[in-house]
Amino acid sequence: MAVVREERADAARNRKAILEAADDLFATSDSPGEVSMDDIARAAGVGKGTLFRRFGDRGNLIRQVYAVRLAPLREQIESGPPPLGPDTPPRERVAAIIDAIAVVKLDNAHLMLALEEGGGPTSGVYGSADYVGVHGLLRDLVATELGVGRAGWIAHVLLATVRADLLRHVTEGEGMSHSAIRSCLRDFVDHTLDH
Amino acid sequence: MAVVREERADAARNRKAILEAADDLFATSDSPGEVSMDDIARAAGVGKGTLFRRFGDRGNLIRQVYAVRLAPLREQIESGPPPLGPDTPPRERVAAIIDAIAVVKLDNAHLMLALEEGGGPTSGVYGSADYVGVHGLLRDLVATELGVGRAGWIAHVLLATVRADLLRHVTEGEGMSHSAIRSCLRDFVDHTLDH
DNA sequence: GCATGATACGGACTGTTAGTCCGCTTGGCA
DNA sequence: TGCCAAGCGGACTAACAGTCCGTATCATGC
Numbered sequence: 001m002a003v004v005r006e007e008r009a010d011a012a013r014n015r016k017a018i019l020e021a022a023d024d025l026f027a028t029s030d031s032p033g034e035v036s037m038d039d040i041a042r043a044a045g046v047g048k049g050t051l052f053r054r055f056g057d058r059g060n061l062i063r064q065v066y067a068v069r070l071a072p073l074r075e076q077i078e079s080g081p082p083p084l085g086p087d088t089p090p091r092e093r094v095a096a097i098i099d100a101i102a103v104v105k106l107d108n109a110h111l112m113l114a115l116e117e118g119g120g121p122t123s124g125v126y127g128s129a130d131y132v133g134v135h136g137l138l139r140d141l142v143a144t145e146l147g148v149g150r151a152g153w154i155a156h157v158l159l160a161t162v163r164a165d166l167l168r169h170v171t172e173g174e175g176m177s178h179s180a181i182r183s184c185l186r187d188f189v190d191h192t193l194d195h
Numbered sequence: 196m197a198v199v200r201e202e203r204a205d206a207a208r209n210r211k212a213i214l215e216a217a218d219d220l221f222a223t224s225d226s227p228g229e230v231s232m233d234d235i236a237r238a239a240g241v242g243k244g245t246l247f248r249r250f251g252d253r254g255n256l257i258r259q260v261y262a263v264r265l266a267p268l269r270e271q272i273e274s275g276p277p278p279l280g281p282d283t284p285p286r287e288r289v290a291a292i293i294d295a296i297a298v299v300k301l302d303n304a305h306l307m308l309a310l311e312e313g314g315g316p317t318s319g320v321y322g323s324a325d326y327v328g329v330h331g332l333l334r335d336l337v338a339t340e341l342g343v344g345r346a347g348w349i350a351h352v353l354l355a356t357v358r359a360d361l362l363r364h365v366t367e368g369e370g371m372s373h374s375a376i377r378s379c380l381r382d383f384v385d386h387t388l389d390h
Numbered sequence: 391g392c393a394t395g396a397t398a399c400g401g402a403c404t405g406t407t408a409g410t411c412c413g414c415t416t417g418g419c420a
Numbered sequence: 421t422g423c424c425a426a427g428c429g430g431a432c433t434a435a436c437a438g439t440c441c442g443t444a445t446c447a448t449g450c
Contacts, residue, residue: 008416008425010417010428011428014428036407037408037409038408041429046429047428048430048431049411052410053428057409058408124360125360126363126364126368150379150382152369153365153383154383156364160352160361165321169321169351170348173321184348188349191390192386203398203445204446205398205445205446206397206398206399231435233435236401241400242401243400243401244399244401244439245400248398249398251438252437252438
C-alpha cells in the first residue's frame with residue numbers, strides 16, 4: 001500500500017506559476033509556435049529543469065493548459081443542465097456541444113491553435129483523450145438520430161467544422177463574425193442530422 | 196527586355212534529384228516531420244546550400260513536391276473531361292472533386308501529412324494557393340446549387356472532410372477501408388447539397 | 391579549342407530550440 | 421534541530437533550419 005505523497009508546497013506553487021505563464025504567453029503571442037519553453041520558464045520565474053520535471057514535454061504542457069480552460073465545458077457536458085448536459089434530447093445536445101466548442105475556440109483562439117499545431121507530431125488532434133471522448137459522445141448521439149452506420153464518420157465531420165485553424169481562417173482571413181460562424185454551424189448541424 | 200536565362204544543366208539535374216529524394220523520403224517516413232533538410236540533401240547527393248538555394252525553405256520544398264503530385268488532378272479539374280472538368284453539372288462535379296482529392300490524399304498519405312503539418316507555421320493549409328484555388332471553385336459550384344449565402348462556409352466544410360490527418364486517423368486509427376471512406380464522403384456531399 | 395564571367399556548388403558555420411543532467415537547496419517530519 | 425527525499429535551476433547536449441563564401445562548373449564569344 002503505497003502512501004501517496006502530497007505535492008510539496010514549492011512544487012505546487014511552481015506548477016501554478018508555469019500554467020499561468022504558459023496560458024498568458026500562448027494567449028498573447030500571435031503564433032503559438034514561437035513561444036519557446038525557455039520563454040515560459042523565464043516568465044514563470046523558474047528554471048527549465050523545473051518546467052520539464054513537472055510537465056515532461058511541450059505537448060503535455062500545452063494539453064494541461066488547455067485542460068484547465070476546458071474543464072468547465074467538459075463538466076457542463078458530463079453533468080450539467082440542458083442544453084449541454086445529459087438530459088437534453090440528442091439533436092439539441094449535438095448542436096449545443098458544437099456551438100459551445102466553437103465559442104471556446106473562438107474565445108481562446110491562440111491557445112487552441114497551439115494545441116492543434118504544437119500538440120506534437122506524436123499525437124496531433126486525433127490522438128488526444130479529449131478528442132476521443134467528445135467524438136465518442138457525439139457518435140452515440142448521432143447514432144440515436146441516424147443509426148450507427150455512419151455515425152462515427154459524421155461525428156468526425158462535425159468536429160472538423162470547429163477546428164481551430166479553420167475558425168481562425170474564416171475569422172481573420174475572411175472577416176466572418178463570430179455570430180455568422182455560429183449561425184452557419186447551427187444550420188449545418190441541423191441539416192446534417194436531418195434525414 | 197530582360198532575357199530569361201535558361202536554367203543551367205547541373206542546376207536542373209540537381210533540382211530533379213532533390214524533388215525525387217524528398218518525395219521518396221516523405222513517402223517512406225512514418226512521420227514526415229522527422230525528415231530533415233540534411234536527410235534530403237544527403238539522399239539527393241547535393242549540399243545543403245544547393246537545396247536551400249533552389250527551394251528557399253522547407254515549406255516551399257514540400258509545396259513543390261506536392262505540386263508535382265497534384266498537377267494531373269489540377270489539370271483534370273481545370274480542363275479535363277467530365278466528371279472533373281468544367282463541362283460537368285455542378286453537383287456531380289463537386290462530388291467528383293472531393294472524391295478525387297480523397298483518393299490522392301489516401302494514396303499519398305505521408306506526403307500530404309507533411310504538407311499539412313510542416314507547410315510551416317507561416318502558412319498552414321489555409322494560406323496555400325492550392326487551398327484558396329480549390330475553395331474558390333467549390334464555393335462557386337456550391338453557390339449555383341444553394342445560393343451564395345453560405346457557399347463559402349460549405350466549401351470549407353467539404354474540404355475539412357478530406358484533410359490528410361482526418362483521413363489518416365480513420366484509416367489507421369479506426370481501420371476504415373478506402374472504399375468505405377469514399378462512400379461516406381459521397382453520401383455526405385450529396386446530402387450537403389440537398390436543400 | 392580556350393578564355394572569361396556568370397552561375398551554381400557544398401559543407402562548415404550560426405542561432406535557436408527541446409529536452410537532459412547533476413550539484414545544490416529546501417520543505418517537512420521526527 | 422537535524423535529516424533526507426523531493427525539488428530546484430541553469431549549464432549542457434543534440435538536432436534542426438537556414439546562411440555564407442571560397443571553389444568548381446557551365447555556357448558563350450572568339
